[in-house]
Amino acid sequence: MFFLTVLLFSYTQVSQQIQESTTEAREMSNPKLSHAQGTLEVIMNQNVSLSCHSDSGSPPVRYTLFKGKQQVATLNRTDSTPAVFNLTINSASDVGEYKCKAENRISNNGKYSKPVNLTLIEPVSKPVLSSLTSRANKGQNVTLSCLSENGSLPITYVFFRGRKNISRPIRMQKKEAAMLFLFINSSSDFGTYKCKAGNSFPNNTKYSNSFNFTLAEERSNFQPLLISLGLILLLLAIGFALAIPFVIIPSYKAKRSKSVRSSAGLTSTTNAEETEDYVIYTEIEYVKPEEQYANFTIIRKEDEKGQSRNLNGPDLIELYQQALAALFSGRPVTSQKSIQA
DSSP states (O other), X not given: OHHHHHHHHHHHHHHHHHHHHHHHSOOOOOOEEEETTSOSEEOTTOEEEEEEEOSSOOSSEEEEEEETTEEEEEEEESSSOOEEEEEEOOSGGGOEEEEEEEEOTTOSSOEEOOXXXXXXXXXXXXXXXXXXXXXXXXTOEEEXXXXXXXXXXXXXXXXXXXXXXXXXXXXXXXXXXXXXXXXXOSGGGGSEEEEEEEOSSTTOOEEOOOEEOEEGGGSOTHHHHHHHHHHHHHHHHHHHHHHIIIIIHHHHHHHHHXXXXXXXSOXXXXXXXXXXXXXXXXXXXXXXXXXXXXXXXXXXXXXXXXXXXXXXXXXXHHHHHHHHHHHHHTOOOEEEEEEOO
């Protein structure tokens, strides 16, 4: 009887242990992957810790970290503490999508976490402040633009005059300049302007160069006078240059032609004999001194009866010969030919 009682007690204890073991060997739940530093934005050479943990599931638990489809590392846990994977961001290939897998002895294929995406942020470069014009008048609208060429988006810009903030933060989602429209109302608006740029990169705000507007009326009073004087001198030079071929040279040619004509004019013969009925004169006149041709004129005197006499052939030939000789010699010549009645 005693032996039977002991046997029944042993069977009951073993059954309880089996039930407890079955109860403790729980199936894994989907693990959760998180960045220990909180933010998923990282910078170059930064150390990153990714934590993977399943809230349920009997240990031991095997955790595996993946980047895309590539296995990165594996950690085993004999208790319910999370697995922490430490990474260093050495290049742009170290950022991207990560996920982890948790499995124990009763899980079939393990359970996967939701992916997390690490983003590499680049610090902003020094912004450039500029405007289409550096001179302005009172009452004029002007525009300032501020742009940082490098830096991860979004980039936030703020404009300053002196040390005073004159704009709200302007958040740009594209690589475009932030614009500020100003109205020049008083002399205080011609102060020194700056802008600053920043993004999510920690402790990396950059300030631009200084920019000043100049009052347009402050230009020297002598400058317009000098410009006007220069224009007048230029016009006089152009007028003189145009007058040379159209006025001075023609006037000189006219005077020279007149001088030639006076030297080649008609010469009267007073020594003609009384027995001559009439005297024939020839006149060589250069129309243009620089050209090799002339006018040839024959003047006849009527006889006492008022009748004109015609020249015969030999007389004309002689006169033409004299004219040709004068033409080729370049000297004005007056030829006289007497014709007998």
